[in-house]
Amino acid sequence: MHLALPRRSALLAALMVAGTLAATAITPPATAAPPKPLGPEVVRTDQPPTGNSVTFRYEAPEGVESVHLYGDWFYSRPESVTCNDCGDGRHPSEWRPGDIAATPWQILPMERGDDGVWSITVPLPSGSFRYAFTHDCTNVLATGCTLHDDPANPWQLPPPYPGAPGAVRSTVFVPESKRFPTYDTDYQAPAKPHRAGTLEARRYPSPLSTNPAGVHDLVVYLPHGYDPDRATPYPTLYLSHGSGDHSTAWTMQGVAHHILENAIRDGAAQPMVIVSTDFNGLPGGNTGYVNELRNNVIPFVEQNYNVSARADDRAFGGFSAGGSRAYTLMYDHTSLFGYHAAWSAGGPSASQAQIDRMKDVAGGIMIGTGLQDRLGNIAENSQRNAVALQAAGVDVDHFNVPGVHTWHVWRPLLNHYLRELAFRATTTDLEVATEPVGRSHHVRLTAVATVDPVTTSITAPSGKVDFYAGDRHLGSAPVRNGVARFHKPVDGDLLDEPVVARYRGDDLFDESQSVPSGAL
Structure with a gap:
């Protein structure tokens, strides 16, 4: 049995139904959330242990079954580093105050999302970090595995030539958390675009070079506001990499240009040109490298850039194998530079003639190392050599930092050199x-x-x-x-x-x- 509605009630009900249908008809369909961007994303967590984390998102080729993240962020207590590649080697989620960045690196497993993108979130202390990805790698140290750059975060300069050493070319900077301070690394932060200089990959004639034959490579940094017509020429900082790197190392991994830009911002350094050299493919070892500097590199730079030709307006710095080259310059070719720095290199004992030359250095001399660098007893030998030179009357800025044979040591050593010694005498x-x-x-x-x-x-x-x-x-x-x-x-x-x-x-x-x- 159906009861009839009054005419007025029936009309209202019909209008309500029609309105509902009309509202339903004009409601736009819900839109899907935009996909998250690929590459690294620094996230402020305000949570221990570091207050910041980085989420890495990576799209692997079809058919890849597993992806791992490979990066330089494992940590050890200084006292546990008793040999090269020794230490606790803890995951960054287990970071503790006083830790040093340890070697070797290890891989971390990533997860594939419903969108097919692989991701991982890693809590990290402050600083600059390098990373890469592996595909279907089963070795925890990535031994024998191909390392893949992050296509969403590539380095701005390509390798200088096919087969150039150095496989990890993606980097990320993590600021320091105020709630959970870790390391004072603000001096490594990328400059704002309006204060940033420029990087140039240059190739110059080199009769000495065997790879590439007849030419060789440089990376040149020009400070913000560089004026090719400035009446006063710029000073020049020449840098050497270590084994396994090349001309891009000091800017790609060492962020030397960011370190300088922050020192200039703080009024602690004057604008200068940085020349990152390459000793690969140069015969003759340390002496061959010195000849390359004197005969080819320095003339090319001074002919193509507005830099001073005075030795007192040149500074040199090198680490590891580059530190060995720095000692050769410091001991036997002292007058080629006004400022010298040898980092993470033991260095031979100096003769009296070499000591006398170093006493006449117009600018200054710096020797430094990571205090836990056990690679060939570098930490011990570097400190022994610096103390011996000081005892012989050479004015040496002897400055060391906690750490092993990594960029986490060479960046602060360069920062000290720029803010405390180079071009300041x-x-x-x-x-x-x-x-x-x-x-x-x-x-x-x-x-x-x-x-x-x-x-x-x-x-x-x-x-x-x-x-x-x-x-x-x-x-x-x-x-x-x-x-x-x-x-x-x-x-x-x-x-x-x-x-x-x-x-x-x-x-x-x-x-x-x-x-x-x-x-x-």
Whole structure:
């Protein structure tokens, strides 16, 4: 039995049904969420142990059954590293304060999603990291497995020639978490585009080169705002890689350009040109490399870029096998550069003639290593050599950091070199005059100190100069346009001691002092 609705109720019901149907008809269909981008994504977690993680997403070719992530982020306690590739080698999820980046690297399994994309999330401390992917690899160390770059995050410069060494070419930078601080690596962060310089892969004529024959490769970094017509030429930093790398190493893995850009941003370094060299395919070992620098590399750079031709405006640095080459330059070809740095290299003992040459270096010398570098007892031999040179009277900046034979050591060593030594040396000259003050025993002392940078620079030293008579501090004066002027009545007896001007240094320039003026 059906009950009839009143006419008005029936009309309202019909309108409601029609409205519902109409609303249903005009509602657009739900859209699927856009696919997540491939490549690495740094995610702030504010969770222990590091406060940040990186999600890697990778699309493997059809038919690949398993994909692993391969990267330099395994960690050990410093005291557990008793030999090369020894240590706890813990997963980054087990990172603890005080850990050092360890070797060897290991692979981590990735998972394939419903979209066919492989992914993994890894908690990471702050710093720059290299990584690659493996396909159907069963060896935990990726031994015998092909390493694949991340096509969503390739390095901007291709390998310089077919078969060039160095297989891991994708990198990611992780900032430091404020809640879970790990390492102070902000100096490695990529610069903002408006402050970034440029990288150029260059090929130059080289009669010495056997691979490629007759030509060789460089990577040149030009600082932001590089002016090919600047009246004051730029200083040049020449860098050498180690075994298994080539000309792209110092910018791809070492992020040397980012380290410099951050030092310039902080007012701790002046703009300079960086030349990353390649010792592969050069016969003659260390001596052959030196000949290549002198006869081919340096002339090519100085002819094609607005850089100074003065040796005091050149700096050199190299690690491992490149550190061995740095010692050859430092010991036997000292005058080719004004600044020298040898990193993660034991170094031979120096002869007296070599020591005498190093005492005359206009700029400075740095020797450093990773304190747990057991590869051929490098840590021990590097420190022994630095101490021996210092004892022989050579002014050596001896600076070491925790770590083994990895880029996690060479990046902070370069940062120290740029901020504390390279192109920072000064000289201070002093002119002194006195005149009597009435019939008193006092005299009016006029001392003019001139502070000059050893390296050609568009910036003059600033800060203050302190004036001493023996151990007695007479007073200070500000440095203006490289000159500090000091006028003061002093007790004439004080000037029986030699007067010395001591420049304190500033953000860009190191301290120096004058030769004692002699009794007046």
